[in-house]
Amino acid sequence: MAERKRIGVIGFLHESNTFISMPTTYESFQNDWLLEGDKFRQGMSGAHHETTGFFAALDDNIDEFEAVPIMLARAVPYGTITADAYSRIVDHILLRLKHAGPLDGLLAAPHGATVSAQQPDADGYWLSEVRKIIGPDVPMIATLDPHGNLSQKMANACDGMISYRSNPHLDQLQVGRQAAELLFETLRGKVTPVMAVATPPIAINIQKQETSHEPCLSLYQLANQQLTDKSVLTNSIMLGFPYSDVEEMGAAFIVVTDNDQAKAKTLVAQLEAYLFEHRQAFQADLESVEQTVAKCGQLEGPICLLDMGDNTGGGSPADSTILLHECQRQELTNTFVCLYDPAVVQDLQTNDVGDVVQISVGAKTDRLHGTSWKGEVELLGKYDGKFFEPQPRHGGATDCDQGDTVVVRHASGLTIMVTSKRQPPFSLQQLTSFNVDPIAFHILITKGVNAPIAAYQPVCREIIRANTAGVTTADMSQLDYKHRRRPLYPFEEIYQE
Numbered sequence: 001m002a003e004r005k006r007i008g009v010i011g012f013l014h015e016s017n018t019f020i021s022m023p024t025t026y027e028s029f030q031n032d033w034l035l036e037g038d039k040f041r042q043g044m045s046g047a048h049h050e051t052t053g054f055f056a057a058l059d060d061n062i063d064e065f066e067a068v069p070i071m072l073a074r075a076v077p078y079g080t081i082t083a084d085a086y087s088r089i090v091d092h093i094l095l096r097l098k099h100a101g102p103l104d105g106l107l108a109a110p111h112g113a114t115v116s117a118q119q120p121d122a123d124g125y126w127l128s129e130v131r132k133i134i135g136p137d138v139p140m141i142a143t144l145d146p147h148g149n150l151s152q153k154m155a156n157a158c159d160g161m162i163s164y165r166s167n168p169h170l171d172q173l174q175v176g177r178q179a180a181e182l183l184f185e186t187l188r189g190k191v192t193p194v195m196a197v198a199t200p201p202i203a204i205n206i207q208k209q210e211t212s213h214e215p216c217l218s219l220y221q222l223a224n225q226q227l228t229d230k231s232v233l234t235n236s237i238m239l240g241f242p243y244s245d246v247e248e249m250g251a252a253f254i255v256v257t258d259n260d261q262a263k264a265k266t267l268v269a270q271l272e273a274y275l276f277e278h279r280q281a282f283q284a285d286l287e288s289v290e291q292t293v294a295k296c297g298q299l300e301g302p303i304c305l306l307d308m309g310d311n312t313g314g315g316s317p318a319d320s321t322i323l324l325h326e327c328q329r330q331e332l333t334n335t336f337v338c339l340y341d342p343a344v345v346q347d348l349q350t351n352d353v354g355d356v357v358q359i360s361v362g363a364k365t366d367r368l369h370g371t372s373w374k375g376e377v378e379l380l381g382k383y384d385g386k387f388f389e390p391q392p393r394h395g396g397a398t399d400c401d402q403g404d405t406v407v408v409r410h411a412s413g414l415t416i417m418v419t420s421k422r423q424p425p426f427s428l429q430q431l432t433s434f435n436v437d438p439i440a441f442h443i444l445i446t447k448g449v450n451a452p453i454a455a456y457q458p459v460c461r462e463i464i465r466a467n468t469a470g471v472t473t474a475d476m477s478q479l480d481y482k483h484r485r486r487p488l489y490p491f492e493e494i495y496q497e
């Protein structure tokens with residue numbers, strides 16, 4: 001057997017919301033995924049993550065390639081990563097990479113919207129440092145979350161980049177496999193990837209980022225059309241992450257061809273021109289919370305009422321009470337909400353199921369997400385907060401842990417799940433595992449914009465988005481940007497060159 005080629009695998013993913021005052025710390029990574037060597041590989045087996053896809057493709061080609069798992073670090077989306085946590089993780093990745101011995105290729109999984117206190121372009125920095133160690137000739141292919149903000153530095157460090165094509169992200173594993181296949185074909189000498197990127201000065205509103213609906217649908221159809229040309233190896237649409245206040249915030253496009261730079265440039269320009277022409281369609285249509293909740297009163301349930309201002313998957317605190325208060329005010333009390341409030345969970349540990357207690361829950365992280373909800377409730381259940389999601393869901397995780405959890409009910413019917421860790425609502429198992437029946441409710445307040453849809457669509461008659469205030473507000477005019485580029489549509493008008 002010929003000597004196998006050695007392929008390094010690294011993942012470092014965080015969606016950093018720079019508008020939230022609380023930082024993401026080293027402990028935040030310890031609480032999620034911080035795995036190295038074989039533990040990284042074993043830990044991701046059976047998940048639906050892009051790194052799972054890397055290892056699956058490597059296993060399928062085990063005669064030719066040897067997987068060299070370096071390290072995986074991920075934390076739940078939240079504030080900017082502290083300088084200390086970021087350098088600790090990057091130093092460790094680089095040290096392990098140096099000790100891994102010579103590599104023939106590298107598979108990397110950055111997120112694209114990672115920001116540290118010291119490195120605003122945190123993905124660009126660590127990818128460049130990896131490039132310095134492996135040298136200019138070892139091919140590196142990276143995957144991206146389309147919620148990343150692409151920088152030239154990130155692109156310069158890689159030979160090819162591919163982002164997931166669906167939002168909610170249900171194709172992460174598949175995109176990981178695709179990236180690995182591209183690397184394998186490169187190492188076999190079958191293709192020579194060359195990449196062109198475009199970063200049009202346009203921000204796409206989060207409300208318009210569901211890929212199976214317009215205006216995204218037509219844009220993705222155009223991108224799919226480009227793939228019918230055999231010299232196009234892959235292309236990607238970066239929808240952008242509006243909650244990272246960094247220079248490169250906004251949409252971006254990537255086209256990778258087989259050694260045809262001119263074609264890559266032409267095709268990336270085609271995508272850019274399409275977005276420019278249709279830029280207005282990618283902006284939000286917003287109405288008041290009062291109007292949106294009133295509309296829910298007219299519709300048949302269950303309704304998935306999406307709390308855009310408290311989008312946990314976008315880094316928000318998961319404790320906004322704005323919709324809970326408004327539903328109660330409009331007497332729509334057959335409503336469920338999940339709130340992050342470790343103090344309440346702690347307080348109720350000494351109570352028994354069936355006890356009636358007074359609580360003050362939610363809106364404790366900052367002053368942007370309403371006021372605490374106060375009332376007398378019955379304790380329905382106490383749980384360890386661990387659940388399992390067998391299906392591919394946004395984020396690609398299967399084993400979930402929201403920490404100690406309680407479920408309480410107000411006499412009006414309002415039902416509140418309280419968690420001690422922030423858990424984005426990507427799985428219906430989050431409810432059913434703790435004896436909450438989603439179809440028993442008229443309204444399920446869900447803290448997200450697009451990511452929860454895969455989980456909630458099967459049980460909800462309606463998906464309604466509410467324009468709530470908060471660190472992930474869909475009303476981008478409410479965000480105080482200091483670092484974004486200017487001009488940037490829709491904040492400033494732009495003109496075709």
Ligand SMILES: [Zn+2]
Binds near residue numbers: 145146147169
């Ligand atoms: Zn994403």
